[in-house]
Amino acid sequence: xxxxxxxxxxxxxxxxxxxxxxxxxxxxxxxxxxxxxxxxxxxxxxxxxxxxxxxxxxxxxxxxxxxxxxxxxxxxxxxxxxxxxxxxxxxxx
Numbered sequence: 728x729x730x731x732x733x734x735x736x737x738x739x740x741x742x743x744x745x746x747x748x749x750x751x752x753x754x755x756x757x758x759x760x761x762x763x764x765x766x767x768x769x770x771x772x773x774x775x776x777x778x779x780x781x782x783x784x785x786x787x788x789x790x791x792x793x794x795x796x797x798x799x800x801x802x803x804x805x806x807x808x809x810x811x812x813x814x815x816x817x818x819x820x
Contacts, residue, residue, distance in 0.1 A: 760814035
């Protein structure tokens with residue numbers, strides 16, 4: 728069910744799980760393409776361990792190591808999003 732209750736979520740942050748790719752690999756490749764992304768949860772950024780949030784909801788460690796967090800800001804344009812999708816597709820496909 729879709730909720731517009733912004734007290735329970737942030738609509739500008741997306742968390743993805745990519746099976747077969749480690750988040751560190753994706754982060755480095757996206758950085759090379761000019762995009763800053765993150766892995767895990769925001770409260771444990773910098774940690775190499777899988778997100779405790781993903782673990783607590785039952786995501787297996789081998790999948791959680793492939794998590795990627797993408798934040799979209801108010802200055803993000805449609806062109807920025809298209810460029811990101813193109814760069815991301817080259818990494819995961």
